[in-house]
Amino acid sequence: MTNKHRYRSLFLIFCFLLISLFLNGCARFKAYNVATERYEFILLSPEAEVSIGQDSHKSILKEYKISSDGEKQKRLNDIGKRLAGVSDQKAYDYHFFLIEKDELNAFTTPGGYVYFFTGLFDKLETDDAIASVVAHEIGHNSARHIAKKFQAALGYKIVGSIILSTVDMGGAFATQIASMSASALMNIVSASFSRQDEYEADSLSVKYMFLAGYDLNGIIESFDILMAESKGSSVPAWLRTHPFIEDRIEVVKEEIVFAPYRYKEIQKNK
Numbered sequence: 001m002t003n004k005h006r007y008r009s010l011f012l013i014f015c016f017l018l019i020s021l022f023l024n025g026c027a028r029f030k031a032y033n034v035a036t037e038r039y040e041f042i043l044l045s046p047e048a049e050v051s052i053g054q055d056s057h058k059s060i061l062k063e064y065k066i067s068s069d070g071e072k073q074k075r076l077n078d079i080g081k082r083l084a085g086v087s088d089q090k091a092y093d094y095h096f097f098l099i100e101k102d103e104l105n106a107f108t109t110p111g112g113y114v115y116f117f118t119g120l121f122d123k124l125e126t127d128d129a130i131a132s133v134v135a136h137e138i139g140h141n142s143a144r145h146i147a148k149k150f151q152a153a154l155g156y157k158i159v160g161s162i163i164l165s166t167v168d169m170g171g172a173f174a175t176q177i178a179s180m181s182a183s184a185l186m187n188i189v190s191a192s193f194s195r196q197d198e199y200e201a202d203s204l205s206v207k208y209m210f211l212a213g214y215d216l217n218g219i220i221e222s223f224d225i226l227m228a229e230s231k232g233s234s235v236p237a238w239l240r241t242h243p244f245i246e247d248r249i250e251v252v253k254e255e256i257v258f259a260p261y262r263y264k265e266i267q268k269n270k
């Protein structure tokens, strides 16, 4: 074998090893998602998401004031826990916080942290309407949309190094989050969800509302209230991060009709 051939063989072996390592790394991060019923490539483990959620919470507390109205906080908590009990993602311990702010908004951070603004909470009259927004946020969490949002915002540039090593990525992300300002963090949270993510979270909200025994019309009720608040250029904050509302209403109406047939079996086994 000439030197040239020897180098070529060594190079091919090296490439083969590199590809094997890469595929092995990918497989390590590819996990089945019960909520979306798909295998997904997500670098963050649910445990890492919880850690990011905890760090984000500290930053959020610097920016916002948690409501001191115990009665309202309890109402939110009761609704949240009832929905979390039937949700798909069991690796999280869900937390629900009412933020004192006159804004039509609610958002979620990784690891099961759901925040509701008093402005929106007070506008929604029934438990069913409140439950619909909470169920939608739980949907984004269960489907790990919010984990993907954070992952994308923090950059995929480190992906290569993670895949080829055993670095605890969750730890690295959490360290980044801990050093971020509350406003930088809110920039990630306020990035809009994609159309597919919205449909998926709506679908999951129908599922969780149905399984928890809420009136599914609460979903339409909250959509109507948010739509009525959209005047000209003033769009409620929740609709900015959760866009495509007209299309979503059409789809969700159909989902509501089929829910009793679709989720009857799961309901029986609960």
Ligand SMILES: [Zn+2]
Pocket (backbone or CB within 6 Å): 136, 140, 193, 197, 198, 201, 241, 242
């Ligand atoms: Zn959404």
